[in-house]
Amino acid sequence: MDRKSNHSAPVLTDPTLMSKSRLGIHSSLYSPPGVVFSPGLFITMQRKKSIKLEDVRSSWLDSMKSSSPTHRKIAKDSGIEILSADADAAYRNWMLKYPSALSAFEHITNYAKGKRLALFLDYDGTLSPIVDNPDCAFMSNAMRAAVRNVAKCFPTAIISGRSRDKVFEFVGLTELYYAGSHGMDIMGPVQSMSNDHPNCIRSTDKQGKEVNLFQPASEFLPMIDEVFRSLVEITKEIKGAEVENNKFCVSVHYRNVDEQSWTTIAQYVHDILKDYPRLRLTHGRKVLEVRPVLDWDKGKAVEFLLESLGLSNCDDVLPIYVGDDRTDEDAFKVLREGNHGYGILVSSAPKESAAFYSLRDPSEVMEFLKSLVLWKESSSP
Numbered sequence: 001m002d003r004k005s006n007h008s009a010p011v012l013t014d015p016t017l018m019s020k021s022r023l024g025i026h027s028s029l030y031s032p033p034g035v036v037f038s039p040g041l042f043i044t045m046q047r048k049k050s051i052k053l054e055d056v057r058s059s060w061l062d063s064m065k066s067s068s069p070t071h072r073k074i075a076k077d078s079g080i081e082i083l084s085a086d087a088d089a090a091y092r093n094w095m096l097k098y099p100s101a102l103s104a105f106e107h108i109t110n111y112a113k114g115k116r117l118a119l120f121l122d123y124d125g126t127l128s129p130i131v132d133n134p135d136c137a138f139m140s141n142a143m144r145a146a147v148r149n150v151a152k153c154f155p156t157a158i159i160s161g162r163s164r165d166k167v168f169e170f171v172g173l174t175e176l177y178y179a180g181s182h183g184m185d186i187m188g189p190v191q192s193m194s195n196d197h198p199n200c201i202r203s204t205d206k207q208g209k210e211v212n213l214f215q216p217a218s219e220f221l222p223m224i225d226e227v228f229r230s231l232v233e234i235t236k237e238i239k240g241a242e243v244e245n246n247k248f249c250v251s252v253h254y255r256n257v258d259e260q261s262w263t264t265i266a267q268y269v270h271d272i273l274k275d276y277p278r279l280r281l282t283h284g285r286k287v288l289e290v291r292p293v294l295d296w297d298k299g300k301a302v303e304f305l306l307e308s309l310g311l312s313n314c315d316d317v318l319p320i321y322v323g324d325d326r327t328d329e330d331a332f333k334v335l336r337e338g339n340h341g342y343g344i345l346v347s348s349a350p351k352e353s354a355a356f357y358s359l360r361d362p363s364e365v366m367e368f369l370k371s372l373v374l375w376k377e378s379s380s381p
């Protein structure tokens, strides 16, 4: 599909939305310098030799400080004391580049006319609000109903950094597909795939339905377990630190840790990772995420699910991905670069993204999902 020439979706023809510089920002977000991609899924790390420990620590710390900033923090970081009215103006200005998916709903549905929609949703910060205790990131019943209804209209999948079991426990709906561990654990529909995926096996879901289980990082399981235990042990003295086992990746939470101890956490994680060259680190919202060095992410998971659903390489398919986190950028990029779908960033503060649209918070996500259902009902014969 060529959206640039589509005049029924004027928002997309805005040159600022299509600008290369905006896309370029993301190309270096998750691939640290020195990472070499080899054929297949594995990527080999060469950077450890050349980067000084102090550099690593200070760049980690910078990322830790900037993760999940508040409006006030952004103002401080830019060195200017701005009032909240100015922050609102900054947000409105930012929305010129990332229009609200609610205000632009008509553009989206005009473009979606005659197309088959596929919906991909992140969990934390998208379907549930960010809370201090990761174990209490519950989804509201109203949101659950909205997700259930939208999944009845369109194929829908949740792609989360959590373990697949954990996110299913939170969501509790059988009408959708689930991908955990940032897409490294996908339970999708049974479909003959054009590509051979060696790590794809037939399985059954909790209802006994036949499904495809795709776990490209399965060989990392013992290593991840070992690192999880080491991280629990090493951080146990740090008040507020929490280590979460997400099956194929590990989260080290510092949201509840005094800022003065963030360097210590970064140091501890770095010390452990030194012994595991096949693991790497990414940054989320007040969380350090340890994951396999594998050329697989939420973007690849979207492509895999589209293929499993028999929806890849079809001009009449419109995938929409809604997410709030840096790891969701991989999915936004896939949709933008493939020129075949919409990324919607959930954020209440301005930030650069490869998404096309924005929503302020999970309550707006719910409104958007409900609007999709109403649109589908009103447009069905």
Ligand SMILES: O=P(O)(O)OC[C@H]1O[C@H](O[C@H]2O[C@H](CO)[C@@H](O)[C@H](O)[C@H]2O)[C@H](O)[C@@H](O)[C@@H]1O
Pocket (backbone or CB within 6 Å): 122, 123, 124, 125, 129, 130, 131, 132, 133, 134, 135, 137, 159, 160, 161, 162, 244, 246, 251, 253, 255, 284, 285, 286, 287, 289, 325, 327
């Ligand atoms: O891909 P996601 O579904 O967005 O998962 C990303 C991480 O989300 C969780 O952590 C975040 O949400 C917590 C609850 O609101 C919050 O306390 C934490 O500070 C956030 O980083 C989850 O706990 C992580 O394991 C996921 O990787």
